[in-house]
Amino acid sequence: MSIVKKIPKLEQIAPVYAVIVMLVYPWTIIRYFWKLSSWALFTSLGDLANYFAYMMALNFLESIIILLAPLLLNMILPPKWFYDRFVTRGVSLVLLGLGYLILLNRNMNALDPFPWDMIRLIPIVAVVILILVFLIDRIPFVPRILDELSNRALVFLYVSIPISVISVLVVLIRNIY
Amino acid sequence: MSRSTLNRRSFLKAAATLAPAIALPNLVSWLDARHNHLQTSPPTIIVILFDAMSARNLSVYGYPRATAPNLERFAERATVYHSHMSGGNYTIPGTASLLTGTYPWTHRAINYSGQVKSSLVGSNIFKAFGDDYHRLAWGQNVWSQFILTQFADDIDTLLEPGTFGRLSYLIGTHFKNDQNMAIRALDDFIFKNELEPASLLFGTLERTLYFRDSNKIASDGYARGIPRNVNYPVFFRLEDLFAGMASLLKNLASPTFAYLHLFPPHAPYRSSEKFFGKFVDGWSPVRKPVHRFSDQLSNQILKTARRSYDEYVATLDDQFGRLFDFMEASGVLENSYVIVTSDHGEMFERGEKAHATPLLYDPIVHVPLLISAPGQKTRRDITSPTSAVDVLPTLLQLAGKPAPSWSEGKLLPGFGGVEDMERSMFVMDAKNSIAFRPFKKASISMRKGNYKLIYYTGYESDDSFELYDLDADLEELTDLYPQQPAIAKRMKEELLESFLDANKAYTG
Numbered sequence: 015m016s017i018v019k020k021i022p023k024l025e026q027i028a029p030v031y032a033v034i035v036m037l038v039y040p041w042t043i044i045r046y047f048w049k050l051s052s053w054a055l056f057t058s059l060g061d062l063a064n065y066f067a068y069m070m071a072l073n074f075l076e077s078i079i080i081l082l083a084p085l086l087l088n089m090i091l092p093p094k095w096f097y098d099r100f101v102t103r104g105v106s107l108v109l110l111g112l113g114y115l116i117l118l119n120r121n122m123n124a125l126d127p128f129p130w131d132m133i134r135l136i137p138i139v140a141v142v143i144l145i146l147v148f149l150i151d152r153i154p155f156v157p158r159i160l161d162e163l164s165n166r167a168l169v170f171l172y173v174s175i176p177i178s179v180i181s182v183l184v185v186l187i188r189n190i191y
Numbered sequence: 192m193s194r195s196t197l198n199r200r201s202f203l204k205a206a207a208t209l210a211p212a213i214a215l216p217n218l219v220s221w222l223d224a225r226h227n228h229l230q231t232s233p234p235t236i237i238v239i240l241f242d243a244m245s246a247r248n249l250s251v252y253g254y255p256r257a258t259a260p261n262l263e264r265f266a267e268r269a270t271v272y273h274s275h276m277s278g279g280n281y282t283i284p285g286t287a288s289l290l291t292g293t294y295p296w297t298h299r300a301i302n303y304s305g306q307v308k309s310s311l312v313g314s315n316i317f318k319a320f321g322d323d324y325h326r327l328a329w330g331q332n333v334w335s336q337f338i339l340t341q342f343a344d345d346i347d348t349l350l351e352p353g354t355f356g357r358l359s360y361l362i363g364t365h366f367k368n369d370q371n372m373a374i375r376a377l378d379d380f381i382f383k384n385e386l387e388p389a390s391l392l393f394g395t396l397e398r399t400l401y402f403r404d405s406n407k408i409a410s411d412g413y414a415r416g417i418p419r420n421v422n423y424p425v426f427f428r429l430e431d432l433f434a435g436m437a438s439l440l441k442n443l444a445s446p447t448f449a450y451l452h453l454f455p456p457h458a459p460y461r462s463s464e465k466f467f468g469k470f471v472d473g474w475s476p477v478r479k480p481v482h483r484f485s486d487q488l489s490n491q492i493l494k495t496a497r498r499s500y501d502e503y504v505a506t507l508d509d510q511f512g513r514l515f516d517f518m519e520a521s522g523v524l525e526n527s528y529v530i531v532t533s534d535h536g537e538m539f540e541r542g543e544k545a546h547a548t549p550l551l552y553d554p555i556v557h558v559p560l561l562i563s564a565p566g567q568k569t570r571r572d573i574t575s576p577t578s579a580v581d582v583l584p585t586l587l588q589l590a591g592k593p594a595p596s597w598s599e600g601k602l603l604p605g606f607g608g609v610e611d612m613e614r615s616m617f618v619m620d621a622k623n624s625i626a627f628r629p630f631k632k633a634s635i636s637m638r639k640g641n642y643k644l645i646y647y648t649g650y651e652s653d654d655s656f657e658l659y660d661l662d663a664d665l666e667e668l669t670d671l672y673p674q675q676p677a678i679a680k681r682m683k684e685e686l687l688e689s690f691l692d693a694n695k696a697y698t699g
Contacts, residue, residue: 056301115391
């Protein structure tokens with residue numbers, strides 16, 4: 015199979031990307047709403063929109079980079095291993111990977127010691143995640159659940175993509191002029 | 192034929208006669224030119240601001256611990272203001288008052304991470320100095336950088352908080368055309384240190400790299416680790432900062448207005464080993480009653496924190512001594528006005544530590560102000576109360592510029608102003624109020640002569656007042672509010688009138 019043919023179709027990529035968006039964007043948006051009460055004391059609506067633009071632009075970039083992980087794996091591995099089950103395996107990969115990232119992130123606060131142990135575990139966790147990705151869809155009901163989840167998550171893209179594009183433009187314009 | 196020859200003796204004689212004849216007029220004209228240059232060309236003005244430096248903890252102001260011997264040396268060739276008050280009780284309002292010459296109720300930079308109201312952004316000291324000055328600013332405290340980046344259009348050289356530091360993971364500073372918004376959105380929100388990062392991938396990555404790199408920084412010579420910015424990933428060594436400042440001052444264009452806002456001695460207090468334990472001396476400050484609006488910290492905690500602070504101040508002063516020697520040797524002090532001040536003080540009493548408090552007692556609001564004029568060799572002391580808002584019109588006057596109408600300050604005594612014991616000056620904390628609405632929750636201190644009235648509104652169901660006579664009771668132990676009704680009434684009326692005036696523009 016040629017490299018070009020191994021590139022997944024848009025309808026395969028979109029559900030995986032939707033799951034990434036579903037996790038990455040709200041992580042920042044929730045914090046935005048936490049901060050809103052203190053910003054509201056001194057910030058204009060225009061500035062609140064600008065904070066939001068920076069946030070969305072950053073999330074957009076993050077989500078694209080995270081999407082590269084299943085795409086890269088897909089290019090490296092034989093089609094039977096990944097391409098043929100791109101949505102199921104891609105979704106399980108990003109769910110498990112982002113799950114660990116969430117765990118790591120939650121432990122990075124100012125009060126507790128830095129979670130070096132969790133950082134050192136990353137290579138092992140990565141191997142475990144890879145193994146799980148290849149095992150998990152052997153459980154009969156899992157592929158159906160992952161497909162359902164990713165299809166339902168697609169709705170987020172209708173909101174996130176236009177807002178992200180506008181946000182990137184806002185950030186670019188603010189930094190050019 | 193006899194030949195007249197110039198022997199060695201007659202040559203030396205002739206040279207001895209001719210040399211002064213040739214050189215003296217040159218020397219005189221050089222001195223004249225230099226004098227005229229100093230008289231006619233605008234002077235370079237350098238403001239060195241130490242964040243959170245309370246005058247009450249400095250030996251130059253009579254503190255019993257020898258925290259500032261080098262500031263004492265500097266004071267010997269400066270005008271020393273003994274009752275100088277900040278505009279606010281933390282970086283945002285304090286810095287904004289200094290740089291706009293207005294009180295917090297006017298500039299409205301009153302909240303944590305707050306900013307000067309947009310209509311006043313054009314009314315700042317850098318703009319007032321004008322294009323004929325090279326305007327240089329450095330906000331090592333990220334919050335001071337919030338204010339400085341608002342004035343970025345009027346600053347020729349704006350240094351980043353990480354300048355002269357060992358490590359900076361600030362991201363917003365790379366967005367040169369939109370630094371204010373980028374620092375706020377990225378460094379003060381998404382990547383801010385106090386909580387877990389608000390970005391899953393980049394935040395986690397940034398935090399990991401930052402912790403990895405910060406662990407690699409050598410902390411030799413610093414007993415508690417090297418100094419750092421609180422809440423933001425900026426590490427520095429004091430000796431680097433001052434060496435950097437010396438090289439900066441050496442190469443200043445003439446004339447320059449330089450505003451150098453240093454982070455130390457702001458917490459965390461990281462004294463060098465040389466001063467660590469220096470003040471384990473058995474000395475204790477006057478014990479004061481715990482205030483109901485304080486954090487109710489124990490006396491032991493306050494005592495330990497005060498000692499750490501004093502040791503950090505002494506460390507800072509030691510480095511300032513090196514800069515002072517450099518400025519003396521290099522002629523900077525001969526050619527420039529050098530101003531040493533702070534944006535607010537620090538307190539360790541009444542159950543409260545540091546400065547995030549509504550309590551506007553003297554240690555919080557009394558800040559150093561020392562001004563060394565070009566070539567000044569003797570000390571001058573000014574005891575009448577002065578305010579941070581006075582610095583802007585005074586510096587402009589030194590530069591030969593008119594005091595702007597928007598400034599609420601007056602010329603400082605000793606530099607064109609008069610000692611005015613009847614003038615009222617204000618310090619304000621309103622961090623929990625909305626910047627574009629009338630103040631609902633605030634504390635305000637009003638200084639008039641030797642009296643000081645503190646007003647708390649919005650903290651309890653009823654407003655409350657405290658009155659002190661600072662001449663008789665510098666430690667503010669005896670509340671005269673019930674005992675001196677006439678003075679209390681007069682000052683209360685004036686304070687409330689000013690407060691209502693400030694609120695008027697924002698009411699309905």
